[in-house]
Amino acid sequence: MGLSNISDLRKKEIVEAFYKTAIKEGLESTSIAKIAKSLDIPPSLIVHYYKSKDELVNALINHCLELYLKIFEKTYDSAIDSSQMLPSLINRMFSKDWNDLFDDGVYYSAYAMVFREPKFREKFSKIHKILRLKLSELLKECNETGMIKCINPDQTANQIFFLLDGTYFYINMLETYKEQNEHLESSKKLAYSILGL
Amino acid sequence: MGLSNISDLRKKEIVEAFYKTAIKEGLESTSIAKIAKSLDIPPSLIVHYYKSKDELVNALINHCLELYLKIFEKTYDSAIDSSQMLPSLINRMFSKDWNDLFDDGVYYSAYAMVFREPKFREKFSKIHKILRLKLSELLKECNETGMIKCINPDQTANQIFFLLDGTYFYINMLETYKEQNEHLESSKKLAYSILGL
DNA sequence: TTAATAGTTGAATGAGTATTCAATTAATTG
């Protein structure tokens, strides 16, 4: 993480202010002026660092996807020993308080842009393919230790993520924590069943 | 379907123009002026029928959700006989050309509003709960005919939809039709397996 | 036919938008 000069620091600061404002106001209705106000700087300074709004949105999407990836990587690293890794990962993936680390409102707004901007589509697919690859590799390792018997690790990794994404997609519509938790538990069980754990 | 007077016709016309414009330009960047232009009417006429932008967005979300629900209901009705209903439904749910009936870009943009507008959250959850209920009832019927042995139809219906939503969420990021189809096929198989078919 | 209502128009309002630019201050380098 270089961020040596002021320029890079400012750029990061601006993107983070964008992210925070977008959480409150919504991604599409967050203007350069609003970001500037939250940082108490003139709007022209933001334009100085990001030549256009498009460039700024681009930087935000990068920021979001990196954040998303980091949360996953952190989950991987936190496992005590390798044999505990898979169940530990599944448990954390299907738990609401883990999901709360990231703002879904901004995430889905950014995702919606995938349908009109091919470059965003590529970014999103890249990150999600990386995540699937990581899980797939973990499954292969667990296969070798005899923990699981997974015939097609790539396919299974995909299935687990389908289940994960679909579950969060639904529970975000639900009001009570109780309801959300019940569905997460149900999906977690199904995930275990798919893995043969 | 009343739509007796001109007022109701105009209102529907406006919402549909909103939807079509949103497909091309994106939901959040579709203004009243743009909708008006596409209909070749002055913006003030739109405001006359929908007192505010918020009311207009509300009407669009209703329109989208009704459209979504209708697609499902049509799929239900199209089954030749009741014994064919379940496999026929699953096949159509997990096929891309069926999904293409509805614009996902607009759908996810609307979904993103769920995080800031409780009234939209309620609308979305209502529709999705109806869909799950319908599938659950179908599973119960299939249980009675002995077609399947589903211990918890409500939970199973949820799981099928988790898988469905998660699969579409992912394949929308993918470029090639081939890739998309492979994942849909894989998920369809898992759905069959979950149902014990 | 007259009166009342509903549909439609175009112009105007004020606030907010992204972006440009010249001027000014701060930091860095020779």
Add this chain to the structure above:
DNA sequence: CAATTAATTGAATACTCATTCAACTATTAA
């Protein structure tokens, strides 16, 4: 210290936004 570069400012640009309003034209009812 002097010269150069980078960071910052504030004002101004042209444009789009949602919304208002008075005037106008159909349509309908009495």
